[in-house]
Amino acid sequence: MTILYFKAWRKNVAEAQKTRSYFLKMLSGAQDSGERSEDSEPDSQLLTLGGKISATENYRDRLAELPDTVQYKIFEYLTPIDLARAACVSQYWWSIVNEMNKYNTLDLSCFGKRLSDEILSKLTRNRRVYLRHINLHNTILPTINSIRCLTSCANLQDINLSKCTGVTDDVVRLITSGCSLLLYLNLSYTQITDHAVHHLATSKMLQYLSLAYCVRLTQLCSTFFNQLESFKSLVYLDLSGCIHIGSFGLQIIIKSVPQVEHWLLNDIFWISDDDLMVLASCSIIQTLEMVNNQHVTVLDSNCISKFHLYHEKSTPVAATVQIKNKESRPITCTALVSKRVDSSLNNLCPNNGDRITDSSIQLICGKNLKRFLVSNINSLDGSGLNNIIPNDNLPRLHSNSKTHRLSHRDSELTEHGSFYLREVSIVDCPKLTDILLQNLLPLQHLTILNLSGCESLTDQAVKLLTDGLYAEHLIELYMARCNKLTDKSIHAMSLRLINLAYLSLASCPLISDSAFELLSQLPKLWQVNLNATKLGDRGLSALGSLSKLRELKVAKCTGITDLGLQKFAHLGVKLEYIDLSFCHNLTNNGIKTLAFCCHFLVSIKLAGCSLLTDMAVQYISGVCHYLKFLDLSGCELITEASLSHLRKGCKKLEHLRLLYCRSISKRKLIRFTTGKISTIEHSTDEPPPEFYEENVLTFKQSLT
Structure with missing residues (x-):
């Protein structure tokens, strides 16, 4: 074992010496772009994490020495293009790739617009029996043969056609009729119309449906939701950006599918208290998203490309950190808060900030919420979240008898409150006050909290945050552009938020460089956003001690x-x-x-x-x-x-x-x-x- 340690140490020292000599030669001017020194490696040698492999060295497949489970795990990270190249390396690798064909997942998004009928046919031919999930995001379905390749997979349950060119109402009809076991379907950013919803209504097992930014949908599609046997298994519905459905159409949809537990209503500017009160009639609401991008403007059916242009050229707010993939989100949707540099776009579409008040939010929060995401609600002050844990149940939370607490938790807390709330995101709500954190105190399972752009929050809010039952379980905290936060907030965070991994304090001008040094006491920090702050050399050097x-x-x-x-x-x-x-x-x-x-x-x-x-x-x-x-x-x-x-x-x-x-x-x-x-x-x-x-x-x- 000692010999192995010395060999590894010697190899690392050799690589460090080589890198150091590289810099010295650049500074001295001895290294020319067209010549090689004796110490430099020839082209036939490749640098790897384990050292160097020479072309003259006898080839040995180190992958074959690993256990089979590890080998397959490595190959799972490869795209279909990479798998095709790997199959050409050796007979053994070809056998692994051939075995991978029996896996039930196929991601073809890497092909983009290069996907053809021939490629799709070859990749699905050997997977027809095994294939369960296929991702065709941002690809193209050029002919009817592509659809036949999909419908030939009898056990297909999950299809992602987001931003897929060529998806029409007829395509939806063929998919729903040919894939009888379909559970997940993502049709976001496609050109489907109301007739596609009529075809979807015939799919009796469909549970997760995304129609985000299908701007051709109108109020007529709500009548297909209202049919007797339509969408009775649906539990997840994404209608983000479908502004032509109208308030009346949305209310019909909500009344038609009261069993839906996950509602995504982003970028619908006309949502008001009346719509949310109808939504509150649902027995359980686990997810509610109403994230409104002020720069988005959708005027007609040709605005999909315009929306993409705005979305791609928009500059993310300093607070936003990319939302990571979560197992609780079966369909990935676009829900990032961003603002376009050109502020003239902010006035192009009406704002729903004055249409929603705390009274309607109060009704929603009593429906067993697990994820609550809203933005740009000007009238929201946080008082509507006072019934997350009903007052009559608060003493039971602090009862000395654990058995007594557990016996009533499912019967009362989950029925009248949101005891298991895990994610709260309230962004760009200027009137939000510290009372919100007071209402969140009893929560025990909260792991993600985003309060970016809530300018009225003070150090007292952070103090309440760290006093909450969830403080030691909090993983993500975003408080960018909270202008009133001072060094006291950093001090409170450093004492209680021991499991914090993601932190954003961008554009907080009152926090000093010396306070940022305290962040080194949060050992699990993985991602830190301190854009546009007073961070200096002392604070930056202290962040270097964060090993993760x-x-x-x-x-x-x-x-x-x-x-x-x-x-x-x-x-x-x-x-x-x-x-x-x-x-x-x-x-x-x-x-x-x-x-x-x-x-x-x-x-x-x-x-x-x-x-x-x-x-x-x-x-x-x-x-x-x-x-x-x-x-x-x-x-x-x-x-x-x-x-x-x-x-x-x-x-x-x-x-x-x-x-x-x-x-x-x-x-x-x-x-x-x-x-x-x-x-x-x-x-x-x-x-x-x-x-x-x-x-x-x-x-x-x-x-x-």
Whole structure:
């Protein structure tokens, strides 16, 4: 065992020496792009996590030495394209891939618009008996043969056709008639009409249905929900963005399917208290989502493409962190809160913020809620959540007899309250007060809390949060743009939130750099968002002690310099994502240390770092071999020489953003990146005002 330890140590030291010598040669100018030194590895050798594999070394399949269960687990992460390539490696790998054909899941979203009838037929031919789940997100169904391939899978239960080109009412008719065991169906962002809902009504086993942003649906579709035997098994319904259904049509749908427990009603601006009172007639409501993007405008059936344009070009609010896949969400939907940079779009569609009050929310919260997500409700102050745990049941929660508590929990608490509420997201509600946290105190199962943009919350709210029964179980906390929070809030968090993994305090201007040092006392932090705060070198270096930290967002933190970044990098060696955009004090030296220490970086954002040159890109490309995303927008000192470094060092780079880089011509960019990088964003326009340091300095002065 000691010998193995020494061998592993020696191998790591050798790799570190090689990386160090690489940087020394760059600084001394001894290394030329066209020549190789004696110490450099030849092209026939590949660097891996376990060392180097030489082409002259006798080939040995190390995968075959692993247990069968581990082998199949590794191959499960491969896309169908990768599996086809793996099958060509050896006979043994081909046998594994052939065995994978018996698995019940097939994800074809990687093909995109390249999916053809021939490919779909080949991939489903050997899986007809076993296939249960198929994902065709953002693909194309060109002919009737594609539909026949799907209907030939007799046991198919889950079909995802979100953003799938070619989905029409006839396609829905063929699928519902051919797949009699269908349980899950996602038709979001498709061109179906009311007649498709008529065909769906014949599917008696359908339980999960997503019609999100099917803007051709009108009030007529509600009549098909009202049929005698229609949708009686439905428990999940997503009608987000279906604004042409109308309030009357929505109420008919709610009355027709009272057994539905999960309601997703995002981006429906006309929802009012009347609609929610009808919804409260349902016996159980486990999920309610009413997240409203103010920039979304859907006027007619041709606006699907316009919506995608707005959604792709919108800039996420500093508070938002990507929602992770959860087992409780059988159908993935778009529910991120984002705002377009152009504020003129905010007035294009009416706002439902004044149509919904706490009185209707109070009725909903007594229906055994588990997930409650709303946004942009101007009149909501939090008093409507006072019956999450009814007052007559509160003494029972604190009873000394555990048996007595459990005997009445299912009979009363779940009937009249929401004792098992796990996720609460109330975003951009300006009148929300600390009383909300007072109402959440008795909850024991709350793990996700998002209060971003609620400007009226104070330190007292955080104090109530940490005093709640759920404090030690809380995993995600987002309080970005809560302008009244101070250092007291950080101190309270550091004492009680021991299991916190995701934290966002972006745009909280009253929290000092010294307070951010206390975050190092939260050992399980995985993702931290401190964009546009007073974070400086001391706070950043303290964050480096978080051993589980994988994602860090510190954009527009102008107090960060090379010194703080270097101290952080020496400790945060397992970091995978970092956003240093608009940190104007950073130079090549800071990026050098970051690249040298953090080998596993997958995404780096350096937009607006005006002092960086080609040397910084050379540092990154020399070590960060796992890099997939790089943003150098507004770095005007970056030239075409950086493209050569990226092509040689970053073999896995998929997305390169070079907006406002006037020193890089389009011709050179195409020459160096064609066939190497799948997505490139480039422009030679004049940078916007926010890319200049003067604006950031003005922002910093406003914080102080």
